[in-house]
Amino acid sequence: MDNSILYVILIFLGALAVTIPVSLSLFIAGVIGMAFFAETVLSFERQSMLLLEGFYKSMDNFSLVAVLFFVLCGNIMTAGSIVEKLLRFAKSLVGFMPGGLGMAGILACALFGAISGSTVATVVAIGGFMIPALIAEGYDESYSIGSMTTAPILGIIIPPSISMILYSAVTNDSLAALFMTGYVPGILIIASMCLYTYVIARRSGMVRQKSPSFREFMAILRDSIWAILLPVVIFVGIYSGMFTANEAAVVACVYAFVVELFIHKNMTFGQARKIIVSSAVTTATLLIIVAGSSVFGKYLTVERLPEIIAGAVTSNITSAWAFLLVVNLFLLVVGMFMDIVSATIIITPIMLPMLAKFGINSLHFGLLMTVNLGIGYVTPPVGGSLYIASAIAKRDLMFVVRAVLPFIILQIIILALLTYVPDLSLSLPKVFYKEAVEAGYAVGVDESGGI
Numbered sequence: 436m437d438n439s440i441l442y443v444i445l446i447f448l449g450a451l452a453v454t455i456p457v458s459l460s461l462f463i464a465g466v467i468g469m470a471f472f473a474e475t476v477l478s479f480e481r482q483s484m485l486l487l488e489g490f491y492k493s494m495d496n497f498s499l500v501a502v503l504f505f506v507l508c509g510n511i512m513t514a515g516s517i518v519e520k521l522l523r524f525a526k527s528l529v530g531f532m533p534g535g536l537g538m539a540g541i542l543a544c545a546l547f548g549a550i551s552g553s554t555v556a557t558v559v560a561i562g563g564f565m566i567p568a569l570i571a572e573g574y575d576e577s578y579s580i581g582s583m584t585t586a587p588i589l590g591i592i593i594p595p596s597i598s599m600i601l602y603s604a605v606t607n608d609s610l611a612a613l614f615m616t617g618y619v620p621g622i623l624i625i626a627s628m629c630l631y632t633y634v635i636a637r638r639s640g641m642v643r644q645k646s647p648s649f650r651e652f653m654a655i656l657r658d659s660i661w662a663i664l665l666p667v668v669i670f671v672g673i674y675s676g677m678f679t680a681n682e683a684a685v686v687a688c689v690y691a692f693v694v695e696l697f698i699h700k701n702m703t704f705g706q707a708r709k710i711i712v713s714s715a716v717t718t719a720t721l722l723i724i725v726a727g728s729s730v731f732g733k734y735l736t737v738e739r740l741p742e743i744i745a746g747a748v749t750s751n752i753t754s755a756w757a758f759l760l761v762v763n764l765f766l767l768v769v770g771m772f773m774d775i776v777s778a779t780i781i782i783t784p785i786m787l788p789m790l791a792k793f794g795i796n797s798l799h800f801g802l803l804m805t806v807n808l809g810i811g812y813v814t815p816p817v818g819g820s821l822y823i824a825s826a827i828a829k830r831d832l833m834f835v836v837r838a839v840l841p842f843i844i845l846q847i848i849i850l851a852l853l854t855y856v857p858d859l860s861l862s863l864p865k866v867f868y869k870e871a872v873e874a875g876y877a878v879g880v881d882e883s884g885g886i
Contacts, residue, residue, distance in 0.1 A: 439468070439472035439738070440468075440472075440735070440738055442472060443464050443465075443467065443468035443472055443734065444464070446463065446464045446467055446468075447460050447461065447463075447464035447731070450463055450464065451772075457724060457727070457773070457774060457777055458720075458723040458724040458726070458727035458728075458777075459727060460727070461724075461727035461728050461730065461731040461777060461781075462726070462727040462730050462731070464731055464734070465727070465730035465731035465732075465733060465734045466730060468731075468734035468738070469730075469733070469734050469737065472734075472738075500681045500684070500685075501595065501597075501600050501680050501681045501683075501684040502552075502597050502600055502601075502684075502718060502721060503684075503714070503715075503718045504681075504684030504685050504687065504688045505550075505551060505552040505553070505595055505597060505684045505687070506551075506552075506553065506556070506597075506714050506717050506718050506721075507688050507710070507711065507714040507718075508550055508551060508684065508687045508688045508691050509547075509550065509551030509552070509553050509556040509557075509560070510556070510710045510713060510714045510717075511688065511691040511692060511695060511702075511707075511710055512547065512550060512551065512560065512665075512691060513556065513559060513560040514695075514702060514706060514710055515691070515694075515695035515699060515701045515702045516662075516695070516699045516701040517661075517662040517665065517691065517694065517695065517699070518543075518547060518560045518561065518564065519564070520658060520659040520661075520662040520663075520699075521543055521546045521547060521659065521662050521663070522539065522540070522543040522561070522564065522565070523655055523658070523659060524546075524655055524656065524659040524662070524663060525538075525539040525540075525542035525543045525546065526539035527647050527651075527652050527655045527656075528542065529542065529629070530644045530647075531644055531645065531646035531647070532633065532636075533633055533636035533637050534629075534632035534633050534635060534636030534637075535636075535644055536568070536569060536572050536574070536644065537569060537574060537578065537579075537582055537632040537635075537636070538629045538632050538633070540561060540565040540568075540569065540582065540583055540586065541582065541586045541589075541625055541628050541629055541632070542625065542629075543561050543565070544557050544561050544583075544586040544587050544589050544590065545586075545589045545593055545621060545625055546663075546666060547560055547561055547590065548587065548589040548590030548591070548592075548593050549589075549593045549594065549595075549666040549669070549670075550595075550665050550666050550669065550687060550691075551590060552590060552591065552594075552595040552596050552597045552600075553590050553591070553597055554587045554588055554590040554591050554809060554812050554819075554820060555587075555812070555819055555820065555823065556590065557586075557587035557589070557590035558583070558584065558587045558812075558820045558823045558824060559823060561583065561586075561587065562583040562584060562587065562823065562824055562827055563827050565579075565583045566579050566580055566583050566824070566827050566828050567827075569582075569583070575635070575639070576828070576830075576838075577834075577837065577838040578632075578635060578838070579828075580824055580828045580830065580834075580835055580838040580839075581835075581838035581839045581840070581841060581842050582628065582632065582842060583824065584813055584820050584821065584823075584824040584835060584838065584839050584842075585628075585813050585820075585839050585842035585843065585846065586624075586628060586842075587812075587820060588624070588806075588809040588810065588812060588813070588846065589621055589624060589625065591775070591805055591809050592617045592620055592621045592624065592802075592805060592806060592809060593617050593618065593621035594614035594615070594617050594618070594669075594670070594673075595614060595669065595680060595683065595684065596614065596617060596805060597721075597776075598775050598776070598779055598804075598805050598808065598809070599613050599614060599617070599801060599805055600680070601725070601776060601779045601780060602779050602783060602801045602804065602805070603801070605779070605780060605783045605784060605787075606783060606787060606797050606801065608797055608798055608801060608871065608874075608875060609798075609868055609871035609874075610679075610680045611673055611674065611679075611680060611868065611871075612798055612864045612867075612868035612871035612872065612875075613798055613801050613802075613864075614673070614680065615674075615863045615864045615867060615868065616798050616799065616801065616802040616860040616861065616863070616864055617802060617805070617860075618863055619859050619860060619862065619863065620802060620806065620849065620853050620859065620860055623849050623852070623853075623859070624845075624846060624849055627845045627846075627848070627849060628842065628845060631841070631842075631845060661694045661698055661699070662694070665687060665690055665691060665694070668683075668686060668687065668690055669683045669686070669687050672686060674867065692707060695707075721776055724774065724776045724777055725776060725780060727777070728776070728777045728780040728781050729780065731781060732780060732781050732784065735781070735785070736784070748761075748789055754793075755793035755794060755795060756855070758789070758793045758795075759793075759795070759803070759854050759855070760854075762786065762803075763803065763807060763850065763851075763854060766778075766782070766803075766804060766807035766808060767807055767810060767811070767814070767847075769782065769807075769808070769811070770807055770808045770809075770810055770811020770812075770814060771811055771814045771815065771816065771818070772816070773811075774819070775805075775808040775809070775811065775812070778808050778811075779804065779808065782804070783804070786800065786804075790876075791876065794876065795857075796857065796861060796872065796875040796876055797875040797876075798860070798861060798864055798871070798872060798875040799857045799860055799861055799875070802853065802860045803850070803853065803854055806846070806849075806850050806853065807850065810843060810846055810847070810850070813839045813842075813843060814843070815832070815836055821835050821836060821839070
């Protein structure tokens with residue numbers, strides 16, 4: 436690898452070390468790299484135009500509209516009563532079992548994630564409510580914090596997923612097919628965490644909660660029905676062809692607003708305005724990260740880093756098994772230091788050229804990247820979920836890190852299973868999107884090397 440690339444990477448890491456925001460760090464490193472290190476015959480003016488073009492093009496992408504509206508939808512639910520009703524419904528399903536309240540929290544994370552598409556939003560909405568509730572019910576504090584910090588990874592695995600939207604924007608894979616790769620992995624994570632919860636509860640002799648009667652269950656169902664129908668509307672709409680994933684995000688927002696304003700009546704128009712402004716700020720932050728990543732990615736493309744890495748990998752690794760092992764380890768490390776948005780946009784174009792060489796489907800790889808980088812939310816030093824959980828539980832970071840370890844191990848086991856049994860993620864897309872799966876074995880990226 437050329438020393439200039441190492442210098443630019445060091446500039447990026449140095450900027451992060453002095454607490455410059457990641458988006459600006461990526462932008463600074465990319466601009467310095469293009470201006471002083473890039474080996475190109477282009478004039479400085481032409482290089483500047485390329486950067487500006489990539490900067491604009493990265494944000495002028497219709498796929499990113501879905502990100503805006505799913506962020507907005509998640510904020511509506513957090514501010515209203517949809518979260519509380521989803522949790523109450525989940526509790527009525529499994530609350531009477533040993534560890535039932537913990538299982539209910541895990542199911543609530545899945546339901547909320549199936550609407551918001553965000554891990555951080557799920558930690559705030561479900562973790563903020565469930566961690567104190569679990570501790571109050573006598574659950575071990577370490578379990579309570581660990582489970583409600585790691586279960587929100589379901590927010591980016593079970594569709595819709597913001598990270599999958601970004602991956603699809605880079606690869607041009609079918610977004611609906613990519614979404615469908617997340618269902619079986621999501622169920623596996625839910626099942627493994629619920630089983631672990633059950634074993635812990637049985638060993639500790641935890642008192643079960645009372646099983647709801649049929650009449651009580653029906654009352655809860657009637658009260659929660661509008662909240663439950665929200666993910667149903669999204670999934671049925673996308674997979675029936677009634678609307679695209681982007682349109683589904685808009686429909687979800689309108690539905691959530693109508694339910695909270697006129698049916699649940701737990702939100703005022705004044706609150707709705709504040710939520711829209713807050714969501715716009717959050718989305719703008721994501722777009723700035725996307726733009727900064729595109730500049731850094733442009734520099735790496737000019738320096739031919741994807742080809743250099745591809746050549747090094749293919750000359751030293753001859754089997755898909757070894758390649759996937761190395762990539763998983765690499766992505767787990769990347770997730771410790773880089774947010775999922777930046778990592779997806781920068782790393783995807785680097786990895787794509789190698790997939791065809793080893794016969795790996797890009798839809799399968801997209802799911803693996805999502806799970807790997809999702810685990811990064813709960814691994815130090817950058818793991819955002821750790822800091823949120825620490826603030827919620829009023830515990831120091833090291834306590835939270837120790838609390839999440841058993842659940843990280845569970846998720847890595849699931850990741851290994853998904854890695855070497857690709858049909859676990861591709862079985863549903865093969866049934867409903869056969870052409871998209873076949874195209875996934877030969878997918879490429881555009882000339883810009885990114886969004």
